[in-house]
Amino acid sequence: MVTRAHRPLRADAQRNRDRVLHTAAEVFAAEGLSVPVHEIARRAGVGTGTVSRHFPTKESLYAAVLLDRMGQLSGYADTLVAEHDAGTAFFAFFTRLIQEGAAHRGLAEALAGSGIDLDSAASDADCNVSDRLRTMLAEAQAAGAVEPGITFPDLKALTAGCLAYDGPDPDRIIAVICRGLRPTPASTSTDTSGGGTI
Known part of the structure; x- marks a missing residue:
């Protein structure tokens, strides 16, 4: 029934x-x-x-909007993984997440912590953006496209910093961050400290 x-x-x-x-x-x-x-x-x-x-409730409306948005972002991530190398896919998705957060104040506030357990709901709906970003980071590092010392919490902190930026050229800041995420010659040859460029 x-x-x-x-x-x-x-x-x-x-x-x-x-x-x-x-x-x-x-x-x-x-x-x-x-x-x-x-x-x-x-x-x-x-x-x-x-x-x-x-x-x-207003929270249920908000969560529905965000889940729909996360579904679209997850689909974009899956397309990137299927069509591009690991490094290109990671940087394109990381950039898109920051741009989406800057353009969508609701999403930015959710990323900053709104009290809604979006990760759990997103996992149930198979649209967990954080899981995809974490996996894409690991794959990009395995491919030598991202500094090996970078962690997922690092990415979250960098994203939060970009979202807090209110200057005239946010794309420049994103480009600076992406350059900093790439491996240095030392980290791909003799660096054993695990330290990154950030």
Whole structure:
């Protein structure tokens, strides 16, 4: 027997849900997480009750938006891995993550810690961006494209630093970080300290 929770949405209900998600994504990207649900409903052209039926709390709406975004990023990562060498795939994905975080304030706030267990939800939905980045880092290091001393926490700290930057040329900062992640001649030949260039 199909329970109500697993019953497919009617076409009009699905359209409303998609409209709310699309609107919420735009609002969170432009204005952050403080926009109230009734304002999102107004901009989506639906009632607040419609939003609440699909997303009982603001956190559940926010999580749905972020999971959708993470699904897109995960698909991008999988395409990069399939079509490029490990180093190219890693740097393209790392750059995209920072650009997405800078463009999407909601995502940036989530990365900074919003109290939502996105990693767990993303793992359940097979769209865990952190897992993909961690794997891509290891593969790029094995291929000699990334400094061997760089760790995943290092990447998280570098990402946070880039997201905090509010200067006029964020792409320049990303390029500087990426250059620093690449191995130096010493680290690929005689360096045994495990130290990186950062």
